Every structure is written in structure tokens, then in C-alpha cells.
Amino acid sequence: MTSSRKQATSDKIMNVAIDLMADRGYNGVSTEEIATKAGFSEKTLFRHFKSKQNLLETAFQRYHYAGRMKDLFDENIKWDLHADLLMISQTYHRIMYQNRKMIQISARGHKDLPGFQEATHKHPQQLKEFLTEYFREMCEKGKVIKTDPKRQAVAFLYMNYGAAMGRINKDPILEVIPIETFIEESVSIFTRGLTP
Numbered sequence: 001m002t003s004s005r006k007q008a009t010s011d012k013i014m015n016v017a018i019d020l021m022a023d024r025g026y027n028g029v030s031t032e033e034i035a036t037k038a039g040f041s042e043k044t045l046f047r048h049f050k051s052k053q054n055l056l057e058t059a060f061q062r063y064h065y066a067g068r069m070k071d072l073f074d075e076n077i078k079w080d081l082h083a084d085l086l087m088i089s090q091t092y093h094r095i096m097y098q099n100r101k102m103i104q105i106s107a108r109g110h111k112d113l114p115g116f117q118e119a120t121h122k123h124p125q126q127l128k129e130f131l132t133e134y135f136r137e138m139c140e141k142g143k144v145i146k147t148d149p150k151r152q153a154v155a156f157l158y159m160n161y162g163a164a165m166g167r168i169n170k171d172p173i174l175e176v177i178p179i180e181t182f183i184e185e186s187v188s189i190f191t192r193g194l195t196p
Helices: 003-024 031-038 042-049 052-063 066-075 081-098 100-107 116-120 122-140 149-168 172-176 179-194
Strands: none
Touching: 003 031, 003 042, 003 052, 003 100, 031 042, 031 052, 042 052, 052 100, 066 081, 066 122, 081 100, 081 122, 081 149, 081 179, 100 149, 122 149, 149 172, 149 179
16 A cells, blocks of 8 residues: 555544544444445554554644644744734634544543543643744844733633634634634734833
8 A cells, every 4th residue: 555545544543533533522433333434444543543542642643733733834934923822713713623533532531541631731732832932022022011921921822712612613703703813803902011
């Protein structure tokens, strides 16, 4: 099997698993059902992923946001507070919404999956580190007030996380304001608060 064909098989199985698990939960779907719906044998699923837990963890690592956010911080930062935070926030919300089914799976907890919760926390932890370093450097450049960069990173992350989860869960509070308006206004307020 060529590497591109192998990747296409893995992607198909992961996408079917995400759809099924988002609807019925991790324990509500079998590997046989995932494989059949994806158009493969259960043997093929196990050859690619070894276990259902490994399948879920692989999907989470492949499709979640840490890699894309790292690229954004490495390649697109302009050192303009409003423009940078707007870009970060827009990208974060776009990725979170695209991955809403995975987010719903991870939000269910899954205490029966050793290490899964820890693995799901790696992405926000990495984003917090990227933001902390960004705020630290902006402070050194004199472009933000002197403050604790880690606290600013956590505040910015959770402001966006709360809105993203509200949108994913169709919170009626967010129905009165389009997500684009929320992003623009929250970034503007955050920028005003940090500008010297």
C-alpha cells in the first residue's frame, strides 16, 4: 500500500470515528462499526491504529490546532497588538469550529481512557505558551503595559475558549452577536487594556 493510499485510509477511518463518537460517545460505538461505515475491515482499522483509543488520540493530534497555531506564531506575527490578536483569535475560532465534533468528544471526559484527558490538554497548553511568549516579547518591545504575560495569555485563551464552546454548544446568549463581531469587540477591548 502506497503511503498516500495508507494516509487516505487512515483519514477516512478517523473521520468516520469522529462522526460516530461525536453522536454516540466513545463507548457507544465499536471498532467494527467504525471500520464498516468507513468501508474497510476491522482488521484494517487495527493495522492502522492498533486500538480504538489510539485511533481517537491520533485523530485528536492530527486535526486539533497546536501545529497550525505554531505556524501562525512562527510565520505571521506582525508585532501589532490588535492585528496579531485579531488574527490569532480568528484562526482559533475557525479551527475550533471546524473541529467541533472532536471538541465535543473530548468535553465528555472519558475517565475510562488512560492518558486521553492529558493528551487533549497539550494543545491549549501549547497555545498558552505561544501567547505567553508573545506577550513577554511585546512587553520587552514596549508595545504593551508591564504585566504578567502568563496571566494575559490565560485570560486571552479563556476569553476565546468560552466563546468557542458557547458557539459549539449553540448557547443562546451568543445568538444575538455574530462570532465575527464578538471576536472584533473582545480583541479591541483586550488591546485597549494592554496598550501603554
